[in-house]
Amino acid sequence: MSNSKLDNVAMIGAGTLGGQIAWHSAYMGKQVMVYDISEEGLEKCQAAQATYAAIYQSDLEASESDIEATRSRLSFTTDLNEAAKDADLVIEAVPEMPDVKIDVYKKLAAIMPEEAILATNSSTLLPSAFSTETGRPDRFGALHFANMIWALNIAEIMAGPETSDETLRQLTAYAVEIGMVPIPISKEQNGYVCNSLLVPLLQAAQSLVTKGVADPETIDRTYMIMNRGCTMGPCGIMDVVGMGTLSNIFSYWGAQLDDQEMLANAAYIQEHLIEEGRTGLQAGRGYYEYPNPAYQQAGFLNVPSMSEVPALAAKAKLS
């Protein structure tokens, strides 16, 4: 397969995923301009990327010069025109809210070069929901990355009804060029493969917390014993995903499906986590405190000592 023509990338939205996709694409040799609606968004992104630099050095054995080269290929702006006007590929990672995405697509339609491809990183929405608004339905599709892109290197590729074969070829080639395993999705599916598996898991875990059935550590301990060798449980995963994104997903789908349990979960996350500043790993606080969350500490999965029995028995009392 020949290389893609996608060398200049505009990353729209500099949050959790936008920051990671931008950093990783630059690390793999792409020129990336990162756009966010706010200076604050860009500042947070740059702070997070300092963390990614350390992770890439420790986990991927990146050298100082690899990190310097990555930084040199990244630029940042709050000017959408500047970000998109010369891009070959525009990747959208703004909040999971259809109105926000549509607004961005309409603005991009007036700016992007004719040939350029637009890809959404949406976790749960379908390309067909947006293809008209993009003004380029044949050059639009979903390219969905996982959080912690450096370790969970999948790129799910999903077409809308009008996405061209060439766009799919370009997006697949781009995924390979930046070291991803492409996951082709053969039918439009909310949540692709990854989130079709993950969201029900997170919803189930959150429902247990919301209803007061078990606390996050108990839920994760159960999951990690049942899936020996995994590195975290669903509440730890929620911290990685970020509470803002989860709250958006649960409130949108709760309303769409008239699912009261999902809506209760969205309200719980808003009140008990977001309003308390516990927005997840990126903030250093979510269900767990970072670094060194409880689930990474020695003994998390061990049979407890007898001194812990009274506290555990008290938790088993009906409330």
Ligand SMILES: NC(=O)c1ccc[n+]([C@@H]2O[C@H](COP(=O)([O-])OP(=O)(O)OC[C@H]3O[C@@H](n4cnc5c(N)ncnc54)[C@H](O)[C@@H]3O)[C@@H](O)[C@H]2O)c1
């Ligand atoms: N968090 C995850 O684990 C994850 C994984 C895969 C895909 N995604 C998807 O990626 C997208 C972004 O999610 P996230 O978790 O990075 O969100 P986030 O809330 O961390 O970041 C969103 C960013 O977009 C910015 N923004 C808001 N409105 C904007 C606008 N109009 N134009 C430009 N920027 C704007 C915000 O300032 C923020 O920096 C969503 O579609 C989500 O479903 C998220």
